[in-house]
Amino acid sequence: MSDWIETLDGRRTGEDRVTFDHPDPARQALDASVVTPLAHLGVLDVYGADAERFLQGQTSAQLSLADGHYAPLTCFCTPKGRMLANAQLLRIAEGHYRLLLHRGLVAPLAKHLDKFAAFYKAELEPRHDLALIGLIGVEARALAEVHFDVVPPSLWHQAGNEQLQVVTHPGPRPRILACLPEERAVEIVRQLTAQATLVGNAAWCLHDIQSGLYWLTPHHQDALLPQMINWEALGGISFKKGCYTGQEVVARAHFRGQVKKRLYRAQLEGDRLPEPGAAVRDANDKAQGEVLAAELDAYGQAEILAVLSTKEEIGPLSVDGQALKLLKLPYPVERLDPEALAEQL
Structure with missing residues (x-):
């Protein structure tokens, strides 16, 4: 477990699950506002002079749309169209992109992409020094604006700067995700607990389920076409961009209705x-x-x-x-x- 979560007295009950003393996180998230460490998610940075061109040939997203405001959903596939990972893609700065995905797929995806990055001026860096925090509830947007000092954006958009990014996710209750350095996370979470209950990340995962949003895990890596998780219905596939690995199979499944x-x-x-x-x-x-x-x-x-x-x-x-x-x-x-x-x- 990350040191910052241990400092908050969190307990790991699995590789990607954290709990706290407050029972029934789902009920807490239904009745009030909650804050939770998103221990099941991880971060992979891609940067360099050729980062955009490199990613354009590997991912289902149209890279020109990732402009620092819109943060598209995307996926990475095998030549047979099976997903190796799905992610949200943020543009942090010119030549610097950030992928939010399941933590268990950060290292495998980096290893896979590194084989192609060698032909570009692009580097991959798993970011173990960053923390991901989730806010759920009717006060989530207001709390984010106060404690992250940024106005939360619309769905699947980003706001913030190079040190802290905020994105909005769907759900039966408003949801805000923040990415920031670990050394700031403990202080901000402690401030947030004055108005939001600190709960385990099961609450966030339940909202993903209720949103019809599935983040690929190692269990189903290289097993599913993107359409099998409704990825095109969430805007996770651009059918207007050029070729990328697996594009032919993904496009054929869509246009021929073969899902x-x-x-x-x-x-x-x-x-x-x-x-x-x-x-x-x-x-x-x-x-x-x-x-x-x-x-x-x-x-x-x-x-x-x-x-x-x-x-x-x-x-x-x-x-x-x-x-x-x-x-x-x-x-x-x-x-x-x-x-x-x-x-x-």
Whole structure:
């Protein structure tokens, strides 16, 4: 665990999970404003004279849109179109870009990209010296403005400077993510706890589930097409840019309608959290998909994101003996061009 989290008396209950003494983080986030260390996320910086040109050939984002205001979602794929990581892309300064992604994929992605960076004036640096803090609740924007000294931007946009960046994420409650040096994190979190409850990052992960937003983990690396997590419906794929690794397969799947599995949001009738990869089974015990993420909601029931067959009639479903009820996604499953998102203020 990072020293700054230990200083706040956080406890690790898994490689990417932190808890505090305040129980029931989901209920806390529902009833009030909360602050949480985002220990499951990490940072990878890409910088150099050729950083933009290098990334343009590797990522699904149109790099010219990442202008220091719009911070697009993106993904990195194999030549077969399977995702190695998905991320949010920030422009920190000229020739300096920052990727926010699952912490377990920072090192593997850096190793993968380094093979291509050798042909460019570009360098990769995992940033273990940076902290990520999340704010959730009706007061999240106001708290961010006071304590981070920046007006929070619109969805998938960034604000701040080279030392501190703030981005806005979707959710049933307002959500603000801040990236800043670790040495400042403890002081700012302690200031925030005067008005927001300090909770574990399960609260943030639950809001991701309720937003229909999945961050790839090592468990599903090199296994899913971007469309299988509805990435094009979130503006995570530019179909107007030139070639990038995996682009041909991703584009073909889109234009020919060949995506046979999609991301669904669901609730289980029980409080047992399934493991990532747990099978979603039909009435005949046949696997129709698998669980990607799971968290307990404010009422003690398991909510999940799962990749399921797009067949219209697959009947009753269950996970580990718990009946599954499909829930509505908060967005239409259709193409959303990042070029349109970039124009929003």
